[in-house]
Amino acid sequence: MEPGAKVYSDEHGAHWKMDEYEHSMVNHLEAYVDGNVHTNGMENFWSLLKRTIGGTYVSVEPFHLFRYVDEQAFRFNNRTMNDGLRFRLAMRHIVGKRLTYGELTGKTENPPSEEIPF
Numbered sequence: 768m769e770p771g772a773k774v775y776s777d778e779h780g781a782h783w784k785m786d787e788y789e790h791s792m793v794n795h796l797e798a799y800v801d802g803n804v805h806t807n808g809m810e811n812f813w814s815l816l817k818r819t820i821g822g823t824y825v826s827v828e829p830f831h832l833f834r835y836v837d838e839q840a841f842r843f844n845n846r847t848m849n850d851g852l853r854f855r856l857a858m859r860h861i862v863g864k865r866l867t868y869g870e871l872t873g874k875t876e877n878p879p880s881e882e883i884p885f
Contacts, residue, residue, distance in 0.1 A: 775804050812843050830873050 768774070770787040778794045791804045799805060816839045820827050827835055845853050869875035 775806060777806050812839070815839060815843065 768788065772788050774780075774785060774788045774790045776783070776790065776792050778792060778796070780790065780792050783790065791801075793799065793801045793804045793806065800807070816836065819839060820835060824835065841857065842853065845856060848856070867875065
């Protein structure tokens, strides 16, 4: 995030030190929404991630968890696209990249040289 970005959190975010961001909180003991301040987007994201892991993938190795989170973030950030456009966007990101089986399974010392997050 860029300095000056707006960050919304629940009451537990009061302990964060984020001087470079505009931080607003909503206390869920009082209300779930305070004007534009709410955590509904993040709650929706984690709900979708949990349903995807429990219903689509069923079993997830901890070694690969960050990949599942990245995939869900890509889908969530591009949720206004239809499936075809989202697929084409994903394919444009993998052109010229190579992922070996050893890198995928963590059985090699050489991680990919450059990873571009979606």
